[in-house]
Amino acid sequence: MSVLRRLLRYLGAERGTLLAAAGCMALLSATTAAYAWLIGPAVKFLVSGGADGLAQAFAYVPSLQHIDRSRALLVLPGAILAVAALKGLAYFGQFHLMGMLGQRVVAALRRDYLASLLRQDAAFFATARTGDLLSRFSADMAHVERAVTYSTASYIRDVLSVASLAALAFVLDWRLSLVAFVGLPVLAYPVSRLAKKLKRRATQSQESLGRLAGIVQEGLWGIRVIQAYGMERRELERFDRENVQVLRAETKAAKARALGPAVVELVSVAGLALVLWIAAESVVRGTVEPERLVSFLATVAFIYQPARSLGRVGQFVIQAIASGERIFAVIDACPQVEQPEAGRALPLLEKALWLDAVDFAYAERPVLRGCELEVKKGEVVALVGESGACKSTAALLAMRFADPLGGAVRVDGVDVKGAELGSVRRQCALVTQEPLLFSGTVEENIAYGRQGATREEIEWAARVADVDGFVRELPQGYQTRIGERGLKLSGGQKQRLALARALLAHSPVLLLDEATSNLDAQSEREVTRALGQALVERTALVIAHRLSTVRNAPRIAVLKNGRIAELGTHEELLALGGEYARLYQREGAAAVSLVA
Secondary structure, three states, X not given: OOHHHHHHHHHHOOHHHHHHHHHHHHHHHHHHHHHHHXXXXXXXXXXXXXXXXXXXXXXOOHHHOOOOHHHHHHHHHHHHHHHHHHHHHHHHHHHHHHHHHHHHHHHHHHHHHHHHHHHOOHHHHHHOOHHHHHHHHHHHHHHHHHHHHHHHHHHHHHHHHHHHHHHHHHHHOHHHHHHHHOOHHHHHHHHHHHHXXXXXXXXXXXXXXXXXXXXXXXXXXXXXXXXXXXXXHHHHHXXXXXXXXXXXXXXXXXXXXXXXXXXXXXXXHHHHHHHHHHHHHHHHHOOOOHHHHHHHHXXXXXXXXXXXXXXXXHHHHHHHHHHHHHHHHHHOOOOOOOOOOOOEOOOOOOOEEEEEEEEEEEOOEEEEEEEEEEEEOXXXXXXXXXXXXXXXXXXXXXXXXXXXXXXXXXXXXXXXXHEOHHHHHOOEEEEOOOOOOOOOEHHHHHHHHOOOOOHHHHHHHHHHOOOHHHHHOOOOHHHOEOOHHHOOXXXXXXXXXXXXXXXXXXXXXXXXXXXXXXXXXXXXXXXXXXXXXXXXXXXXXXXXXXXXXXXOOOEEEEEEOOEEEEEEOHHHHHHHOOXXXXXXHHHOOOOOOOOO
């Protein structure tokens, strides 16, 4: 389905408002035609005082066709004022209704856009640029909103105006009308060529703007690193290079936009000049009445304004189509992890989470090859290995953020690919190495994974995660706002808040994905103490970068070359003298174990 048809479907959902706005536009077109109808007779009456001018002006109001001059001087301005009042009301109704319509359409489009983003899997975000996604949400949406609010209204209004004025022109003089409009078909070819060029330029401009937004987004996200290394000039130069590309694309698009009105103006004026030349001869010969000619010329002059406006509308529509293609490309993106059509909800885990002979690859680079790992209920299993061994892939697959290329992830023996996606993800609560917090309050962040949690439940999770103490010292306690991404908190505090959130979710399995790897020594001790309490009598898969943090785990699995190479306790693996012993000896100094 074309972008334009899809946008029209969004408009169709608001057909009541659209019909009301169209009624206002029809009234607006009628009042414009009324102006043209009145102007010729009014000029003749004012100049000559002849009653025949009024007879034409009020042809459909018999009681006003034979009034005297003194009364006519009151009635005629009153008629023009009444038309102006109707036109003003029609303008207000049109702009108000179309503005409301545009906001509703774009609100629905924004929602569909975000809903699509929330459905996407890890593969989508591995290739998408955040800045470009934000640019589509803002700049591209603005182009669509302008097209819906302004262009739709202008198109309907101008088409009605052109149709009503053209009909009036043919009523006044059909021969001159043919002369006046003969140049319109000539416009078709250059206008279509310019439209294709403008769409291409608009697409290039929006893509460049997306890359530019990505640079700004990265700059804001990495501002501390940029300033720490004195790379402000480099980032500005990088921005300038992309900004030049945006400028070039916009300049070319502006040139294409400027050519359209110039061509329309040339053809329009040529047609009007031809009409004047022929009409002058007709007036001299007496075949055309002067007042009818004045009305006709006013009608033609009124036609060219909406005709030129239609050209501008076309440019906005072309820009909106280019932006719409970028928006719908995201809305239509199909996640590789799909919700099964008849998937049944998985009951909460009762036996085990099992990676059953799992194969997985990143960009055709195999990282797991027949990997077998079982985490039984009530058991804590640590997963370790070389840096770059893709240990975090186990968490990725367990949460079904991605699907294995071979084998299966099973909950109590059931392949999760056949189960309802939400029920799969409720099996596990995830704590990542970089805690993801939101800009709300402490309480809102802890309760994020379990809406409707009571204050007592929130405080319980905070105590277990060892955050209750420092939270109570904050200015507003649990109602303290923690800033964007929790910037008002330390690394250890953020990690413990993330742990409290995971605990409150009451999921059967706790997934700890290198939860202490990015912390300093003091923060690591704080989080390790909290985790030690949290893991008591729990089912957990602990993915660790530092072996010293998991040496007390009941079972430790060593990932090597995509497979579980060793499995046992810390002492058993050291005695084995294999991969684990080599990694442990290389690590050297031991820290406090994460698992008590």
